[in-house]
């Protein structure tokens with residue numbers, strides 16, 4: 001019987017779970033785990049700040065559907081990663097966050113020990129599905145396996161495990177693979193499938209619909225293929241939430257894209273007699289408006305808490321999105337006549353939305369932003385993953401930049417954290433070494449996490465960073481105008497010289513002036529071997 005330490009038990013559990021990449025920052029409080037990692041095939045990625053570590057794990061999970069795993073120290077390591085957990089919690093991204101804590105005997109009251117953090121589990125529960133402290137060394141493996149499964153089950157979310165130092169140092173008998181397999185079977189996701197009667201009824205509603213419409217949210221990516229076929233079969237246009245951008249190709253003739261914020265789209269939504277909402281809680285959009293569904297609502301979600309409205313003659317289907325959409329696809333018949341009328345209708349709505357853009361975004365440089373997005377579109381390959389920060393060009397990109405694949409447009413949708421883009425791109429790139437990855441960020445947001453450049457360089461990741469430099473928090477300036485501030489306040493930024501910053505990291509730099517074309521610079525940057533900083537004057 002092999003004896004292993006608690007630290008080795010953590011790594012053994014992660015290896016059994018086939019975790020290939022682990023994002024973290026070492027400290028004396030988690031070195032027992034790092035010691036075990038030195039002999040592991042798991043690739044460890046060293047962050048520069050735990051918030052970035054969390055976003056890296058998020059980018060990894062958001063683009064792959066797998067659980068993103070992060071390892072931090074107790075105290076400041078844990079508090080630093082909370083913001084990224086908040087973002088992942090809001091967006092239903094599965095993360096496993098492992099932190100440590102002082103030895104069990106010091107955890108009862110205030111001890112004054114290094115990195116002490118009282119009531120850590122209570123604190124973390126605001127941004128996690130669960131936060132647990134492991135009670136003994138033998139429990140480490142079952143707790144890790146269960147936490148990993150929990151992160152993915154139902155509505156995916158971060159799950160946190162805290163392991164006291166003494167448990168990492170103590171030894172235990174290593175469990176066999178058979179024991180691990182039976183543990184996994186016990187923790188497997190038991191979320192059931194929708195009642196077949198309900199599915200039949202929902203299919204009949206869709207079949208009878210005069211003007212059906214589909215809303216796809218962040219939980220719809222797994223069902224992307226069936227969803228497209230259902231939309232084509234019934235001639236039902238698809239409206240995407242920002243988290244679902246790419247779930248149906250923006251260029252598809254039935255795709256209304258991410259355009260709920262346009263009056264032309266909202267009017268159309270209000271006239272739809274049957275609305276199928278998949279993997280969305282129908283939350284408010286960027287401008288604070290929730291989708292108004294006047295017709296009958298069929299809602300599919302893995303988590304009942306997404307069912308916020310009453311049923312009103314509609315149906316809530318508690319089910320896996322792909323299974324339920326596949327069943328609906330079976331239950332409806334082809335309506336080719338509708339496609340002929342609805343294709344021009346979708347085109348018309350998009351044209352009307354286009355005309356609304358200047359009223360919606362009253363940016364003085366809107367035309368320039370649109371031009372830049374067109375240039376980016378020309379340079380970006382179809383399989384690109386675009387990691388966006390909360391910057392004005394990204395809001396315009398919702399409707400103005402076409403994305404062709406699911407899980408390829410990253411945006412801090414609901415929690416809205418500045419600084420997500422670069423570290424999330426690092427995680428995405430590590431999850432998909434074969435796919436191009438690009439960052440779009442503002443000068444403000446970029447500075448929230450620019451230290452992640454260090455990780456991107458160390459990992460030798462080719463990531464072009466398109467930084468829109470308007471020398472400030474541009475979006476906030478706009479809001480100040482709308483609030484009738486007596487003068488612009490607290491939103492101007494004295495920025496570093498970005499060319500010197502690129503030089504400091506030893507990476508290429510390009511500056512795109514007003515008259516320059518961004519496309520060739522971006523296309524060239526995508527062929528590089530490292531991050532490339534492209535500063536766009538706006």
Ligand SMILES: Cc1ncc(C[n+]2csc(CCOP(=O)(O)OP(=O)(O)O)c2C)c(N)n1
Nearest residue numbers: 391392416418442443444445472473474475
């Ligand atoms: C962590 C965090 N702090 C503050 C904000 C508020 N906020 C939203 S947009 C914004 C300005 C972003 O500036 P920049 O990244 O330069 O983009 P721009 O608006 O100039 O395009 C700020 C400060 C936020 N979203 N997240």
Ligand SMILES: [Mg+2]
Nearest residue numbers: 442443472474
């Ligand atoms: Mg800015």
